[in-house]
Amino acid sequence: MSAVAKSWVWLVFGFMYLPIAIILLFSLNASDVMAFPLQGFTLDWYAEILRDGRLGGGFLTTLKTAFPVAILATLFGALAALSLTVYPMRFRGGMVVILLLPFLVPKLILAVSQLILLKELGLGRGLWTVILAQAVIVLPFCTIIIASVLIRIDLRLIEAAEDLGASRWECFRRVTLPLMRNGLMASWVIAFVLSSAEYVLTAFLSGRAQPLSVLVASDFRFNLSPGLNALAVLIVLGNIALVVLAETIRRRSGRPR
Template identity: 60%
Template sequence: MRINGWAALRGYTFVVYGFVYLPIMLMGLFSLNSSDLIAFPLTGFTLDWYNQILHDERIFKGLLTTMSVAFPVTIITTVFGSMAALVLTRHQFKGKVAFLALLVLPFFVPKLIFAIAQVTFLNDIGIHKGLYTVWISQALIILPFVTIIIASVLFRIDKRLEEASGDLGATPWQTFCRVTLPLMKNGIMAGSFISFVLSNAEYTVSYFTSGRAQPLSVLVASDFRFNLSPSLNALAMLIVVFNILVIVVSEWFRRRGVQPE
């Protein structure tokens, strides 16, 4: 009996999506279970685990630390990612290939090795660990993602529009502000949202480079090692919902940006 190729591909797709999302669905299910044991059968429905997380001062401080890292990292990567994307797509210079290779190098270096190298370097130059060291370390590994997203938008922009602006007497700065920047704003917005989400989820680099003020990802990982509680499922579901909201808001802004006036 022959199996239709599209049916097999569709089945494979369902298997992959099931493998990815089924654990999240189970996590949400157990976050509503009244039992302390994360196991079947379920004993009842409760929201106490969510109430416990929302009133946990330690988790709240970790969330504030995460936000105090995510916003600066987003600003840093968006600004430097935009500059790098403009250099790669609008200028020709010697060493461009080397610059690109250096930019995407964090893609190919395991985060553990990168984090250990960062800690060793900071110790050698006498810089103590703190939030600013997390900013720098996270920005270095997130910058390539933001740069590629913005560069992909710049590649699709018709350069003749910028050339026409120059022919009409606009200075390079005026051309950038009135032509290039409005056309690349969707890429900048998408890159900034991606940077924010990646910063929130980053654990390895944050674990090695953070000081006493630990981001939420580090706190959650520590709790998973020592105390596997249903309240952690509730916290994970809140983080998932928050990231979904960030993506929805990003898409809403993107669609508004492409609507004709």
């Protein structure tokens, strides 16, 4: 790799991670004024966040939303990916266009349109409306992740299983599913992270059940507390722990026994 390429890579990494490092520094600053120079070292902001029952309730609401979203998006993403890569299907091009529409339509328009639809159907805003709306916008990511794994599968393995007398379900359970396991795990993790960070749709459709993203955005508007820096660091650490856990499970499950 040339020196120019290395410099560009480090510049990109710096642009991505330097703001997180600055937030980490301010979360440990003894002063409530977020400015340099730092006034000392303290963990009081972390203790303040952990004692905040309102944010704790928002965190539980986020978990109640992110887990079902990750499951639904991964399930339907797997079905869509199988239809696009493994099993024959008519009008694949049309299906790809439909799946990619959430990429092309701004989230604000999606949120307003879904809010109008819910009103016409007589449904109130709540946790389930947020789950369904988030699953729609996360679905394309899950489909692409799983399809990227399935597209590398040698279809002759499935044909060999069928020639040996396996049914369609047995071929899927014994051949296809083990080969797409890593894609399913990666899809679930990405869906969980995207759901926990989603704000626009959540703000429009959450109603009284407000996840953590809505609460934090509200606090940033009216009270720029250093405790929010500590909360941001905890969220980043939680996401890192989730990725590490998923990778550990993947490696252990892939070891020969």
